[in-house]
Amino acid sequence: MTQPLRIIFAGTPDFAARHLQALIQSEHKIVGVYSQPDRPAGRGKKLKASEVKELALEHNLPVFQPQSLKNDEALAELTSLNADIIIVVAYGLILPKAILEAPRLGCLNVHGSILPRWRGAAPIQRAIWAGDEQTGVTIMQMDEGLDTGDMLHISRCPISTTETSASLYTKLAELGPDALIETINKLANGEITPEPQNDELANYAKKLSKEEADIDWSMSALQIERNIRSFNPWPMCFTQMGGQTVKIHQAQVMLQSGDPGQILSSDKNGVVVACGEHALCITQLQPQGKKPMAINDFLNGRSDWVTPGTILGENNE
Structure with a gap:
């Protein structure tokens, strides 16, 4: 039986919300949800909550939306939640070293590529752009680098010759949550051996532009x-x-x-x-x-x- 963990979840878009939903349905306890501040959206430019915030509120989970995590107040607020682990999925804010080291099991990230290939902001798009035949989801232990932490789990999927970023996004959004839950359960039971990334095989997935x-x-x-x-x-x-x-x-x-x-x-x-x-x-x-x-x-x-x-x-x- 898996020992339930106290989890802080940090994420913003729909891709992240799907992972939060899987955690909600698991035996683990979510003690806090972090998401980007509400942003103006639509023709009326009204403030709109992220998909992660909306899901968290539906389940009466405490939501935190700091502009930055790089101050003592944010660190104190986060550590007061006494989490065993922080799960980060497309959050959008940088986690400073103090926060990375705050939980006893550290921070995990769900990244949409087979690391160390396509570190960075647009791994799903760049895999198609480069003509890769496969991609996947890597669950990794976060460190201060850009997607450089030790790998805990990799799930793979093929890229078809008609794949768009939208269709591949959907595939990975279905693949990621199961991989995350499996990884957390093994980590809680001490059944995972972290695998360092080979930096010589790394490349960078730069943001797209108009x-x-x-x-x-x-x-x-x-x-x-x-x-x-x-x-x-x-x-x-x-x-x-x-x-x-x-x-x-x-x-x-x-x-x-x-x-x-x-x-x-x-x-x-x-x-x-x-x-x-x-x-x-x-x-x-x-x-x-x-x-x-x-x-x-x-x-x-x-x-x-x-x-x-x-x-x-x-x-x-």
């Missing part, structure tokens, strides 16, 4: 297609077409060639655009102010936007 989503047609079709999937649902790859910005939702690589950005053909099967290497057949896209649409719907009234010979990425009227 600038990076602006399609550079001189790239290979293979890389652009990966970008389209890895930047979905944010920031979404886009290009200039018909004098406006159009988001690209789906495309596939074609073994054709031409000047980068040049439209080679346009019909019900897709808009074929030459890239630095090979070509890309766009099959779903989204004009400004419209919902994503299949190529047939797009061509109704917009076929002049994609006349063969047109160069995308320019402000063509």
